[in-house]
Amino acid sequence: MKLKTFYVRAAAAAAAALLFLYPFPAHAADSAALQGQVSAAQREYESAASTLDSMQQQASDTRQQVNDLQSQTDALRGQLGSIVAQLEQSRTELAEAQNQATAAAKALEEKQAAFSARYDSCKQQLTAMQLLNEGGEISLLMQADDLYELLTFWQVLNDLTEHNKQLLDELDAEAQALDTQRQQAEAAATQAEQAAQALQARQDELTQTQIQLEQALQQASTELDSQRAAAEAQAAVTEEKRKAYEQATAALDAYLKAQSQKYQDPARHCSLDFTCPLPSVGRISTYFGEPDAVYNKPHTGADMPAASGTLIYAVADGVVSAASTRPSYGNCVQIDHGTADDGSSYATLYAHMSSFCVSAGQTVHKGDVIGYVGNTGDVRGANGGYHLHLELRINGTRTDPLQYIPH
Missing domain, CATH: 1.10.287 (Helix Hairpins)
Structure with a gap:
């Protein structure tokens, strides 16, 4: 390149x-x-x-x-x-x-x-x-x-x-x-x-x-x-x-x-008791921080290959702060999980969905279905097929989600 x-x-x-x-x-x-x-x-x-x-x-x-x-x-x-x-x-x-x-x-x-x-x-x-x-x-x-x-x-x-x-x-x-x-x-x-x-x-x-x-x-x-x-x-x-x-x-x-x-609530508590966002994860195709095949810059999340239409779950309780379609992420959902005991705020992002079934402002619980695996948005990399791109933000900073979320 x-x-x-x-x-x-x-x-x-x-x-x-x-x-x-x-x-x-x-x-x-x-x-x-x-x-x-x-x-x-x-x-x-x-x-x-x-x-x-x-x-x-x-x-x-x-x-x-x-x-x-x-x-x-x-x-x-x-x-x-x-x-x-x-x-x-x-x-x-x-x-x-x-x-x-x-x-x-x-x-x-x-x-x-x-x-x-x-x-x-x-x-x-x-x-x-x-x-x-x-x-x-x-x-x-x-x-x-x-x-x-x-x-x-x-x-x-x-x-x-x-x-x-x-x-x-x-x-x-x-x-x-x-x-x-x-x-x-x-x-x-x-x-x-x-x-x-x-x-x-x-x-x-x-x-x-x-x-x-x-x-x-x-x-x-x-x-x-x-x-x-x-x-x-x-x-x-x-x-x-x-x-x-x-x-x-x-x-x-x-x-x-x-x-x-509107969607930030410091009083909302995040227990850090996360669950896997998919029914099962066979492998990770691109890890957090790994050079991206297209842009050659550190990957901002973890890519989990799955069949088209596979259910995607909320990893923890929270409020949907975004449910929309964007050029890069395609159909995506972002959930604000609140503040943990250490004072840090936690949020997760689920991208490239074929579709989502929640809306902004909606309260969700751990394990609720929020959408379905797809390949919308920019998926031109090595994992250009169907997969979930999962991101974790702590105090607004992207962090390796696999260190906190089971897979």
């Missing part, structure tokens, strides 16, 4: 209870008029309090929405931070891959240039050898002075040809290896670029979501501020209604206090 609701309902219960602090006549026109004013003020007060409750609940729901949006925004910012870090790392890797691809391409280009140069040299040598094959070679060999020189010269020509062939093969193999490295470096660069693009797309997506969340958060925060302002204004209205209710109750209380003098 909200704090303001507690104060609103507690004040309403307390004000309604004041109606029976003093005895009053059942058919007084002035009392009825004042009671009408109290009832109207109470309805306006409770309506304002209910509206305030709704506004506070709405503000609470919006506050939760703001908290949820803030949590989502914070989480998204964390994701964005991680994505940005990954993107920076990916861009670094992309730059390295691109550098490696560039270096591989350059190395391949240089190796291809070396191959071309060597190839041109070999072609020149092959051209010269071709000329030798056309006659120059035999002429050159015939210039040898002996067989050793001839064989040596021939071996040199063969070695030169084999060397050129081997060198070209090596250059070609190196070029192929470099081309493979270049392709791998370019593939790595392409992969790194795709990864960077994917991270950039994810960053763009999260950034857009963040913008939407921040807009929703701003809207909810603005709405919350508006709801809080409206609730504060409604709280002021509720406070005015509470004051009006208290004023109406005070006026009725003053009137009832004056009227109650």
